[in-house]
Amino acid sequence: MSSSDSVRKTETVPQWKQDEVDELTDFVERYASVGVVGVEGIPSRQLQSMRRDLHGSAEVRMSRNTLLIRALEAVNDGVEQLTDHVAGQVALIGTNDNPFGLFQQLEASKTPAPISAGEVAPNDIVIPEGDTGVDPGPFVGELQQIGADARIEEGSIQVLSDSTVLEAGEVVDADLENVLGELGIEPKEVGLDLKRVYSEGVLFAPEELELDVEAYREDIRSAAAAARNLSVNAEYPTTQTAPTLIAKATGEAKSVALSAAVESPDVVDDLIGKADAQVRALAGQIDDPEALPEELRDLDEASDDSEADDESDADGGEDADASEAADDESDDEPDETDADDGDDDTDAGAGLDML
Helix, strand or coil: CCEEEEEEHHHCCCHHHHHHHHHHHHHHHHHCCCEECCCCCCCCCHHHHHHHHHHCCCCEECCCHHHHHHHHHHHHHHHHHHHCCCCCCCEEEEEECCCCHHHHHHHHHHEECCCCCCCCCCCCCCEEEEEECCCCCCCCHHHHHHCCCEEEECCCCEEEECCECCCCEECHHHHHHHHHHCCCCCCCEECEEEEEEHHHHHHHCCHCCCCCCHHHHHHHHHHHHHHHHHHHHHCCCCCCCHHHHHHHHHHHHHHHHHHCCCCCCHHHHHHHHHHHHHHHHHCCCCHHHHHCCCHHHHHHHHHHHHHHHHHHHHHHHHHHHHHHHHHHHHHHHHHHHHHHHHHHHHHHHHHHHCC
């Protein structure tokens, strides 16, 4: 094609298209993360509601696919890789959030919806076990026809076990659509379906962005704790480990000072307490109080007094036991006297009989 033909073709592009491409280009350059989302099957009212919900965190921009491709190619900063995914009913989405946050937000905004005949099942369609709530009638045959384990029991139509009636990737037919509608089963989710997102030189696929946030946070906490322990054990000072290392070094220095009896103001109280305990222990091993200095005799006398108190308590306990035993014997004596009186009465009766 000659240069004149190229100029003529450029001149025939309507101004509104050029303006639209310029606006789309500005849109792409305005956000740190730009992606392509599928909007197929989303009712207009629900789509508008989703756009309002995303306001402040992300923006959705719809246009003709050819114009979207031109805008992405015009930026030519790696983002043109998204052009391979501009097909069908799609739109651009832009955000200054990271791609993981964008994916989580889009997934959370999806809502259940009925599926129509001719659509591809996004996942396995299962009729759950239980009472359908439908009175006995032709509907039981419809359930059986689509592969559900159903029969009439207890005055209603029952599904006896979870029944997979269609696998993911298969096409829904009219019979299945009618049964699902009757049971109120909505097997698909409606929402913005993220195709790809480009951020900081990386093109992310949806499966790369799907992660368990809580598990990821726990992994980070565990890694941080392990790194901190390694830093402390290796005595590598950082902002986080410096207080622990200082406390550890202080404790070790104090232990050395106590063992070496270093007269430092920081350990003098501990040294005095240690010496006092050693003196008391030594004094307790000496039997002759006269061999002790006067200031230590009080310790020995106090120890003797304590032992005397213990012995007194023991003697008191023995006396109490003896007193109790005596009381018991005294209680037993009247019984013996009564018995003797009984014997005397018997002998007197025998004497009278003899007379």
